[in-house]
Amino acid sequence: xxxxxxxxxxxxxxxxxxxxxxxxxxxxxxxxxxxxxxxxxxxxxxxxxxxxxxxxxxxxxxxxxxxxxxxxxxxxxxxxxxxxxxxxxxxxxxxxxxxxxxxxxxxxxxxxxxxxxxxxxxxxxxxxxxxxxxxxxxxxxxxxxxxxxxxxxxxxxxxxxxxxxxxxxxxxxxxxxxxxxxxxxxxxxxxxxxxxxxxxxxxxxxxxxxxxxxxxxxxxxxxxxxxxxxxxxxxxxxxxxxxxxxxxxxxxxxxxxxxxxxxxxxxxxxxxxxxxxxxxxxxxxxxxxxxxxxxxxxxxxxxxxxxxxxxxxxxxxxxxxxxxxxxxxxxxxxxxxxxxxxxxxxxxxxxxxxxxxxxxxxxxxxxxxxxxxxxxxxxxxxxxxxxxxxxxxxxxxxxxxxxxxxxxxxxxxxxxxxxxxx
Numbered sequence: 001x002x003x004x005x006x007x008x009x010x011x012x013x014x015x016x017x018x019x020x021x022x023x024x025x026x027x028x029x030x031x032x033x034x035x036x037x038x039x040x041x042x043x044x045x046x047x048x049x050x051x052x053x054x055x056x057x058x059x060x061x062x063x064x065x066x067x068x069x070x071x072x073x074x075x076x077x078x079x080x081x082x083x084x085x086x087x088x089x090x091x092x093x094x095x096x097x098x099x100x101x102x103x104x105x106x107x108x109x110x111x112x113x114x115x116x117x118x119x120x121x122x123x124x125x126x127x128x129x130x131x132x133x134x135x136x137x138x139x140x141x142x143x144x145x146x147x148x149x150x151x152x153x154x155x156x157x158x159x160x161x162x163x164x165x166x167x168x169x170x171x172x173x174x175x176x177x178x179x180x181x182x183x184x185x186x187x188x189x190x191x192x193x194x195x196x197x198x199x200x201x202x203x204x205x206x207x208x209x210x211x212x213x214x215x216x217x218x219x220x221x222x223x224x225x226x227x228x229x230x231x232x233x234x235x236x237x238x239x240x241x242x243x244x245x246x247x248x249x250x251x252x253x254x255x256x257x258x259x260x261x262x263x264x265x266x267x268x269x270x271x272x273x274x275x276x277x278x279x280x281x282x283x284x285x286x287x288x289x290x291x292x293x294x295x296x297x298x299x300x301x302x303x304x305x306x307x308x309x310x311x312x313x314x315x316x317x318x319x320x321x322x323x324x325x326x327x328x329x330x331x332x333x334x335x336x337x338x339x340x341x342x343x344x345x346x347x348x349x350x351x352x353x354x355x356x357x358x359x360x361x362x363x364x365x366x367x368x369x370x371x372x373x374x375x376x377x378x379x380x381x382x383x384x385x386x387x388x389x390x391x392x393x394x395x396x397x398x399x400x401x402x403x404x405x406x407x408x409x410x411x412x413x414x415x416x417x418x419x420x421x422x
Contacts, residue, residue, distance in 0.1 A: 003031075003205075003215045005245045011231075011269040013295070014262040014325035015408060016103035020057035020218045020418050021391030022406075023260075027122055028213040030058025031205065033248030034071040034238040035220030036106060036133040037078040050086070054217055055081050059091055065208075066093075069201055069217075070102035071238065071248020073136040074148065075111075076189035077182070083192075093196070100201035100302050101149030107159070110135040116175035134404040137237035148198055149191040151190055167236035174375040175422075202250025209255060217245040223261075223315035231358055234273025242319040252372030260405070261321035263312055265329040265392075270295050274358045277341045279304035291331040306339040306366065309399050314354035326396070328408045329389070330376040336393065339366040342399065344411060369395060377411040393419075 006023065008014040025031055034065055037053040050061075054074055056066040068074065074110040083093050092161040110132030139145040144165065150158050170177065208215060223229070228242075231279065237242065242259050246252065266287055269275045278284065284304045287293065293302035315321075343350045344358075350365055374390040379385065385393075393404055409415045 001209050001212050001214055002255050003209070003245065003249070003251050004258040004260065005217045005219065005242050005256060005319075006168060006260040006262065007219040007240070007242060007319055007321075009224075009261045009263045009312055009319070009321070010222045010223035010267055010308075010391070011237075011273075011275070013223045013268055013270065013293075014222060014264055016220075016262055017052055017057045017216065018408065018411070018413065018416070019260070019262055020185055020216065020327055021060055021414060023216060024058045024061040024064060026214065027058070027064070027216040029067060029205070029208055029215040030056040030061075030063045030242060031067040031069050031215060031249055032056045032072055033217050033219065033245045034240060036073040036131060036136065037075050037082075037237065038131045038133050038221075047090070050089070053082055055082055055086070055093065055097065058216070058218075059086065059093060059096060064096060066097045066204065067199075067201055067249075068097070068099045068103055069205075069249045070100040072100070073104045073106050073133055073140070073238075074099070075106040075131065076193050077185050078131070078415070080189040080192045081161055083234045090410050096203065098197040098199045098204065101147065102201065103148045103256060104136055104140045104145045105148060105150075106132040106136045107146060107166070108179050108186050109163050109170070110139070111182070112170060112175070112177045112179065113166055113310045116170055116173045116177075119175070120173060134237045148193070151193065152198075155190075192202065205251060206255075207247055209251070217249060218351045219244065224311055226318075229314075229318050231274050234271070236268045241253075249305055256320075256391055258323060259319055259321045260323050260325055261316055261319055261402070262327060263307070263315075264291075264309060264327050265332050266291075267305045267308050267311075268293050269305075270300050270302050274360070274362075275303055275305060275387070276311075276362045276365050277308045278303050279305045281334075287331060290334075291328055302377075304340065306341060308340060308341045308364070308366070309396075310344055310352060310354055313352075313400060316400060321402050324396075324400065324402050325406040325408070326393075326404055327409055329392075330415075332371065333374060333376050335371040336373070337373050338369045340395070341365065342367050377415060379409055379417070381418055382407075 030073045058064045114130050114132045115133040141280045146162050220237045226237050226240040287304040341364040343352045345363040372386040374386040407417045
């Protein structure tokens with residue numbers, strides 16, 4: 001058996017949570033391999049809406065094992081709030097959720113450092129969610145991190161050492177703060193964390209593979225936010241690409257199977273950073289309104305634009321995508337014309353390879369396609385697709401050289417159509 005990987009191919013918010021929930025019936029194990037509670041996965045079914053921040057989206061399927069991998073950074077306070085909310089809705093996570101000992105903990109001072117660093121940047125702000133993700137990964141890389149497994153060791157000593165180090169940095173930044181209330185909640189949440197199965201996840205996952213169990217690895221954020229290959233420095237702090245599943249779970253590259261790449265029929269981005277196809281006109285506002293494009297965790301308005309095939313091809317290459325999943329095609333139902341960026345014009349020259357930097361001087365080169373002018377939310381099968389929508393799919397498949405496997409035509413689990421012969 002191999003680990004199938006599901007990734008976002010744009011700047012996040014592609015709809016990964018819903019797709020994981022749709023795919024989970026065929027898998028035994030659902031894992032999360034990177035990111036922190038800055039990634040909100042929204043799932044909607046039976047008239048109820050759920051937002052998951054750290055917990056894998058497989059928890060809504062009975063009998064599945066869900067694992068938070070070593071590549072994740074975990075905030076005990078936000079985890080406790082999320083788990084208790086789900087428990088109140090009838091999902092007892094203590095029976096189905098495991099947490100890696102090697103996952104790093106977000107400390108109260110990490111959140112304060114996040115705010116202090118962002119404030120110090122002034123006009124050069126990255127647009128962080130302020131959840132302490134970046135400082136936690138920084139500590140991990142500098143070998144100063146605190147891990148989930150440490151809570152069973154001389155934890156108070158380990159915590160005090162990390163806190164003192166952070167407080168020295170905060171003093172150097174002249175940043176005023178009060179940690180008392182947050183710290184009290186944090187230690188309370190640490191005790192709550194002990195209710196769950198804390199595991200050596202790399203051994204557990206590889207043993208499941210030996211037993212013939214099927215595993216799905218769920219990524220957070222999107223490929224274009226990868227710390228190495230995204231639009232640096234306006235990126236997240238972890239590897240969001242397929243290779244991140246190997247390091248974030250402890251599985252060998254040879255154990256990776258299908259790679260599902262998720263993208264919207266258009267593009268969105270939250271926070272700061274370059275966005276070549278961003279629309280500043282009424283079209284962009286219309287896409288935002290129809291698509292309800294607001295951050296699941298932050299509530300921030302998402303910037304909206306036409307689909308960017310230069311960036312999408314790049315993401316497909318980096319990730320080794322084998323099957324594509326297109327989300328929110330219904331948002332474009334009423335447009336007479338739909339545009340797709342097929343190249344960038346930089347200093348008068350057209351390029352189709354994603355460049356080193358996209359911060360300025362890039363003009364998107366578009367092709368225009370006729371809109372399908374059909375209410376896709378009412379469609380239940382591929383046979384009902386209007387001809388112009390079929391042409392849009394054919395155009396994308398020709399450009400991207402990867403088959404589109406699933407099309408989503410609405411937010412509900414049932415509004416998901418698997419295409420034939422893919």
